[in-house]
Amino acid sequence: xxxxxxxxxxxxxxxxxxxxxxxxxxxxxxxxxxxxxxxxxxxxxxxxxxxxxxxxxxxxxxxxxxxxxxxxxxxxxxxxxxxxxxxxxxxxxxxxxxxxxxxxxxxxxxxxxxxxxxxxxxxxxxxxxxxxxxxxxxxxxxxxxxxxxxxxxxxxxxxxxxxxxxxxxxxxxxxxxxxxxxxxxxxx
Numbered sequence: 001x002x003x004x005x006x007x008x009x010x011x012x013x014x015x016x017x018x019x020x021x022x023x024x025x026x027x028x029x030x031x032x033x034x035x036x037x038x039x040x041x042x043x044x045x046x047x048x049x050x051x052x053x054x055x056x057x058x059x060x061x062x063x064x065x066x067x068x069x070x071x072x073x074x075x076x077x078x079x080x081x082x083x084x085x086x087x088x089x090x091x092x093x094x095x096x097x098x099x100x101x102x103x104x105x106x107x108x109x110x111x112x113x114x115x116x117x118x119x120x121x122x123x124x125x126x127x128x129x130x131x132x133x134x135x136x137x138x139x140x141x142x143x144x145x146x147x148x149x150x151x152x153x154x155x156x157x158x159x160x161x162x163x164x165x166x167x168x169x170x171x172x173x174x175x176x177x178x179x180x181x182x183x184x185x186x187x188x
Contacts, residue, residue, distance in 0.1 A: 003126030007062070007070045012046055017055045018078040021088060026076065027137045028090040028185065029128065030083045032060055032144045033112070033167040035099030039065045042096060046073055051081070058082065060092030062127060068119030070127055076135065083147050086187075091131060091138075095120050095168060105162055107154035112169035121176065128180055141182040143168050
């Protein structure tokens with residue numbers, strides 16, 4: 001059963017500077033959570049220019065708010081910077097969720113406690129179905145935590161190491177999405 005969704009375009013100011021790609025190269029969706037309090041703050045972070053040479057920053061292609069509203073920051077034919085080593089062939093989908101905010105790298109704050117809303121999960125299902133129809137080579141799905149396993153020194157205890165990325169985390173219901181025909185991928 002296809003879920004009817006609406007996608008609201010809200011292009012990032014630097015979207016025209018992002019590398020152009022063929023949508024025929026896209027074979028992977030990476031699920032993220034924003035690890036921020038709300039969509040407004042996610043937008044602020046997405047607009048930050050981090051790469052001076054290109055005038056671009058980090059963001060996903062799509063953001064799904066807690067109420068199920070879907071916003072597209074970057075079109076599919078542009079490379080968004082969301083997952084090291086996979087941007088050229090992946091779509092990044094960000095679910096608004098606090099994650100470990102604001103203490104991302106504090107060793108005492110590594111448990112993600114906010115569940116995803118039913119409206120977010122329904123919207124994600126509809127978006128994945130739409131992307132599968134639009135992108136014929138799209139066959140795999142991964143969590144950001146599956147593809148970026150790097151560790152860094154904890155902000156509170158530099159002698160301890162914590163994962164850089166833990167999203168979408170333990171609250172994400174992977175089983176629910178197994179019926180869509182996308183293979184869970186761990187980057188190997």
